[in-house]
Amino acid sequence: MLELPEGKRHLVTFTLDGEEVRGFAEPRMLLSDFLRQQLGRSEVHVACEHGICGACTILLDGEPARSCLLFALQASGQRVETVRSLVSADGKLNDLQVSFRRHHALQCGYCTPGILMSSEAFLRANAKPSEREVREMLSGHICRCTGYAGMVDAILETAQTRAEQP
């Protein structure tokens, strides 16, 4: 049985966007804060800190998760993906990101990293989603700029483009 006492910092290692990372965290440290403060990954956006808004959504072992509802220690030995994983090594946006830009699926962009990660996981699992399914998936995020219409179009278009690829 592993027991990590309060008030002490413990070693945490996991795979972040394909690279091994390490740092130290007290049990109470949220994964969102660990990513931002210990690892400098400010693309993980934090807003509500109680799991409602979805801005901090990352993928944990390929599944979408609120990083504000996970403790850093829980990521030990796991695979974490942030929005940075969508960008290619030479800095090119992926097809979903390009589609978001084309459809004006973001305005201030604060909610966008989380929505991109949810959408990416969703599209991996649902190759041909209906508009209703896309809207249900997006109900787990709050965007106060766009009204979501551009996101729905961008996600459906990406699904279609990917389905047409050989």
Next chain:
Amino acid sequence: MKPRSFTYVRPDDIGEAVQALERWRDDARILAGGQSLVPMMNFRLIDVKALIDISGLAPLAYIRERNGEIEIGASTTQAQLMGWAQLANRAPLLSAAMPHVGHYQTRSRGTVCGSIAHSDPSSELPLCLATLGGSVVLQSRSGTRVLAARDFQTGMLSTARRPEEVVVCARFPARAAATGYAFAEMTQRQGDFAICAVAAMVSANSIRLGVGGVADRPTVRDWPALADGELDDALNDFAWDLGGTDDAHATAAYRRELVRRLGRRVIGEAGNARTA
């Protein structure tokens, strides 16, 4: 919006989880999906000195059918239940309710048993468990005991679980012969807390309706087969007996109207599903 300090405990099996719980008792909380618990910790609504993380206990992540019941282990996520190939066939009520449980992004972590143990009065899973007449299995060092859903949930966010007990699984009765099931709820946004949620189970000579989001716990009522006019009266009586209150989301009168209307709708749908 950060939790206060706590000791993180990760047991290697259920025996160790029970052992840790025995030691920390009321100062400990079991962490499964954390989708309700961690927000409460972030808000400092609850005080946790030790968090016992069972989310990684693979032997507790299972769905199996035994003796006419679908047994779901304590670390089984809501997404795993939704993805269970037999869900629509063996548990039509759960199949109808699951899309309303949280969001796509929370079901990947949130667990079935965690939702039941948390016992929010507006949660869908405790409502389904109560309507189906299911049970909860609790384990402590002195052994296991099985509590019927109506004995387990005692009020808002409160259960008959003793401090040294861990919920190890929940048992949902599987689809009964010649019975139809239906589920509906009213929310402000898909996946939000239900202002009123209803679950119906209808056979040739019986009607059962469970209601969540109105009283302090899911409440179930049984009737024999009723004529149309009798059903309206029965639903009206039930709506008043639930004793809903006004809050920021809805008035008590609006909730009563939802019980009458959604109740009628799901009883009709369940009746149709039976004959189909």
